Amino acid sequence: MRYIWQLVKNSFRMQATYRTALLAGLLTNLFFGFLRAAVMLALYQGQTSVNGMSIGTAVSYVAVSQGLIAFLTIFGYFDVMRSVYSGDVAADLIRPASLFTTWMGRDIGRSIVNLIVRGVLLMAIFSFFFDVVLPTSLLQWVWIGFSLLLAWGISFCWRFLVNLASFWTPDATGVGRMAFALSQLMCGFILPLRLLPDWFTHLANFTPFPSMMNSPVEIYLGILNGSQLFSAIFAQVLWLGLLYVVCRVVLAAGIKKLVIQGG
Amino acid sequence: MRRTVILYFKLIGIQIRSQLEYRVSFLMDVVSTFILNFSYFVALALILERFGTVAGWTLGDLAFLAGLAEMGFGLMDLVFSGFDPDGFSQFVRLGKFDQMLLRPVNISLQVFGSRFLVRRLGRFVEGCVIFGIGAGLAHIQWTLGKVLYLPVVLLSIVAGMGALFVVGGTLIFWTVQPVVVVNIVTYGGNELMSYPITIYPRWIQGFFTYVIPLVFLNYLPGLYFLNKPGLLDFPPIFSFAAPFAAALMLFLAFQFWRFGLKHYQSTGT
Amino acid sequence: MIPKMIDVKHLTKTFRQADHKRDLAGTLRQLVAPKYREIKAVEDVSFSLDRGEFVGYLGPNGAGKSTTIKMLTGLLVPSAGEVLVDGMIPWKQRTQYVARIGAVFGQRSSLWWDLPVIDSLELLQSLYKIPAQRFKSNLAEYRALLQLDEFLGSPVRSLSLGQRMRAELCAALLHDPKLLFLDEPTIGLDVVAKERIRRFVQHINRERETTIILTTHDLSDIERLCKRVIILDHGRILYDGLLQTLVERFEGEHLIRLTLVNSPQLIAFDGLRLVSSDGIQAVYAYDHHSLSGAEALRKLQEKYEVIDFELVRPSVEETIRRIYEEKLLLEPPPGS
Structure with a gap:
């Protein structure tokens, strides 16, 4: 446990040295947010509400999802496969924690810093240009926090799982890029799932991806209430558990293969 | 001149050969690049099932515009890979740029020949597919003028966006690390060009008209192909300004490059 | 020219x-x-x-x-x-x-x-x-x-x-x-x-x-x-x-490595200096500008019964390192 804490602290501290990169990331996310918000406004064109989402909510959706890019590492994550290909993974395998925990520890600090700088700060700046929804009830904030935590867990498990492909194939980067393209679309990052055709949203609901972004964002925006909120959270918990188990099983098989065949 | 062309093809020939050596990973890269960028178009097509148009532009119109931008950007990404700030930064740090300065060949030619990422064809192919869909759905009334002007517009996008890569690469001479803000005008510019510029806030429109004149490369020519009236203050003749804007951008970019090179030779890294 | x-x-x-x-x-x-x-x-x-x-x-x-x-x-x-x-x-x-x-x-x-x-x-x-x-x-x-x-x-x-x-x-x-x-x-x-x-x-x-x-x-x-x-x-x-x-000009002292019948007693004499000793093994250093190897050996033989000996010159590497470390070149060379 202390070892994990150490990793978290290290990754946190490392972020501080990337200040310029953080700021640049913030600016980029912000600019793309402006572009996406403009597209959203042009789509609505005076319509006030579409499928339970008002124009103001839709623009806020853009802001929140842009702010979560870095926290949830939406564009992809290749750290684990890189360490497998470089052989650095060997050093991690002899450490007192599982590979999953080690990498999670490394990712937590980075994610927290990014949630603040590229999340909260982005929202604050964004709200100078557009009306961004701000939840007022404390209870809602609690649910938001809980849902974000679950979303982060799902995101990490998914990313880790994709990276494990590197235990089997030398071309995991390509596999990863495709997998992350899929999750970007299905999680509601590119456009809110609610605004896409119903058949597509139903399809997406068979995957863990809406739980990774669409649900926490909708909870933030106050679209999901009461029983809808509970079922969204319930789905998140379920997916997190399932993905975690799959990660563990696949990791065990991967390590076995690595040890037996020597990579 | 002939020697320059031969050398260029020899240099990129090497790049292509060594990339094809890792065949599976190469194919995966092409396909995944295609899918990654295509998914954004899929999302647009899906949302238009509910909304119909973006500011009066149908899926076909938008696909035409976005396809053109993507084709141009994809091709540029390929041809100008050597100037791509991320790659060029590594090049300078590893001393490979110094190695090039020790060879008796024009330095820009060597940078062009130093990197040629064939997987970026995935993006070009994706642009072609979207453009094809757009051209089909938008029922373009093709005239001889349009057929002749199309490749000109495409090359103008390649040159104009390439100019931005050259500027981003030149900044490496001062910063060593890539300046991430450059991505806002390159990748952000490409994203911006995928939609009619009139949907954006005034200050963004102004910036991409007068500071970085991307509006001349895609949106204004697009109006001509789609027979659409413009909402900007430019008369229709400006639809044909693309090659001039691009030439100006590329010229200024290489002036800056030359200036940067001088700076590099007086400071090193 | x-x-x-x-x-x-x-x-x-x-x-x-x-x-x-x-x-x-x-x-x-x-x-x-x-x-x-x-x-x-x-x-x-x-x-x-x-x-x-x-x-x-x-x-x-x-x-x-x-x-x-x-x-x-x-x-x-x-x-x-x-x-x-x-x-x-x-x-x-x-x-x-x-x-x-x-x-x-x-x-x-x-x-x-x-x-x-x-x-x-x-x-x-x-x-x-x-x-x-x-x-x-x-x-x-x-x-x-x-x-x-x-x-x-x-x-x-x-x-x-x-x-x-x-x-x-x-x-x-x-x-x-x-x-x-x-x-x-x-x-x-x-x-x-x-x-x-x-x-x-x-x-x-x-x-x-x-x-x-x-x-x-x-x-x-x-x-x-x-x-x-x-x-x-x-x-x-x-x-x-x-x-x-x-x-x-800058080469350091030369060394003479000896095996003696009895262990060495003298720390320094006649331009010779004991650098180290171990039982009957001894290493003496001398300035090769003022003493030749033969002279050094003769002086040692006057004091000890020598069984075996070996002359050791510092390598160029050592010399140059000495020049860097002791900044020998920063002072004007002797006699210039």
Whole structure:
């Protein structure tokens, strides 16, 4: 446990040295947010509400999802496969924690810093240009926090799982890029799932991806209430558990293969 | 001149050969690049099932515009890979740029020949597919003028966006690390060009008209192909300004490059 | 008068180092009101080289060696001073100039990583516009001298370090440069590979009269190859002359290693000093300027019964290291 804490602290501290990169990331996310918000406004064109989402909510959706890019590492994550290909993974395998925990520890600090700088700060700046929804009830904030935590867990498990492909194939980067393209679309990052055709949203609901972004964002925006909120959270918990188990099983098989065949 | 062309093809020939050596990973890269960028178009097509148009532009119109931008950007990404700030930064740090300065060949030619990422064809192919869909759905009334002007517009996008890569690469001479803000005008510019510029806030429109004149490369020519009236203050003749804007951008970019090179030779890294 | 191959006069390079933190605020402040610190990397360096010389360019890390080399190869423009190499100013007319020089950097590769060696060489033929006939004869010669045939068809990435260095040397010499820069050409190589490379560059220097400037940390390279050395520290030339003279002047004490019948008693006498002893083993040191080896041995034999002895001279490496560490050259040499 202390070892994990150490990793978290290290990754946190490392972020501080990337200040310029953080700021640049913030600016980029912000600019793309402006572009996406403009597209959203042009789509609505005076319509006030579409499928339970008002124009103001839709623009806020853009802001929140842009702010979560870095926290949830939406564009992809290749750290684990890189360490497998470089052989650095060997050093991690002899450490007192599982590979999953080690990498999670490394990712937590980075994610927290990014949630603040590229999340909260982005929202604050964004709200100078557009009306961004701000939840007022404390209870809602609690649910938001809980849902974000679950979303982060799902995101990490998914990313880790994709990276494990590197235990089997030398071309995991390509596999990863495709997998992350899929999750970007299905999680509601590119456009809110609610605004896409119903058949597509139903399809997406068979995957863990809406739980990774669409649900926490909708909870933030106050679209999901009461029983809808509970079922969204319930789905998140379920997916997190399932993905975690799959990660563990696949990791065990991967390590076995690595040890037996020597990579 | 002939020697320059031969050398260029020899240099990129090497790049292509060594990339094809890792065949599976190469194919995966092409396909995944295609899918990654295509998914954004899929999302647009899906949302238009509910909304119909973006500011009066149908899926076909938008696909035409976005396809053109993507084709141009994809091709540029390929041809100008050597100037791509991320790659060029590594090049300078590893001393490979110094190695090039020790060879008796024009330095820009060597940078062009130093990197040629064939997987970026995935993006070009994706642009072609979207453009094809757009051209089909938008029922373009093709005239001889349009057929002749199309490749000109495409090359103008390649040159104009390439100019931005050259500027981003030149900044490496001062910063060593890539300046991430450059991505806002390159990748952000490409994203911006995928939609009619009139949907954006005034200050963004102004910036991409007068500071970085991307509006001349895609949106204004697009109006001509789609027979659409413009909402900007430019008369229709400006639809044909693309090659001039691009030439100006590329010229200024290489002036800056030359200036940067001088700076590099007086400071090193 | 035969023109010099290299003529360097009062060469100076001052870097302005931006004096700021690497964060955004610091960067912005730097844009508005730049502050600089001046760093003199090379200061008032003058020397000249004749055609066919093989000179070692030495100095501790950060002495200004690589800055000088960068200026001589035209990569860097000096702040002041003149450089004339074979009648040309390196940083002007870059393309014409670099066609006449060759360079090998031990730490970097100038070959194409994924390409078979021969393809890299052929590409260099086009880059340097080497006439087919000359390319053929040069390649044939280097193939034999460097024994390239065993790996000419293999991609560079699969070569051993020694093989790669041989390929690099061939690549640097295909266009018959008049001047060759060698930077750490034997770094990381084993003894056999080092010797092969040394023999080759010596051959090139002698047969082709190629002028060679060698920078290295491996002083055995210098000892083996260079008659003349230039020593640099803090951007200034400390010494320019024969290696032999330098060694004679600054060589430390010689040692005499003895096996005696009885353990040694005397700590110091008659210019001899006990450095260490272990039972009947003893090591005495003496100043070879005032005492010859024979005299030292005779004096020791007067005091002890000597069973066996061995005279030990410090290596050139030790001598040069002493020069750096004890800053011997900073004081005027005795008698000058």
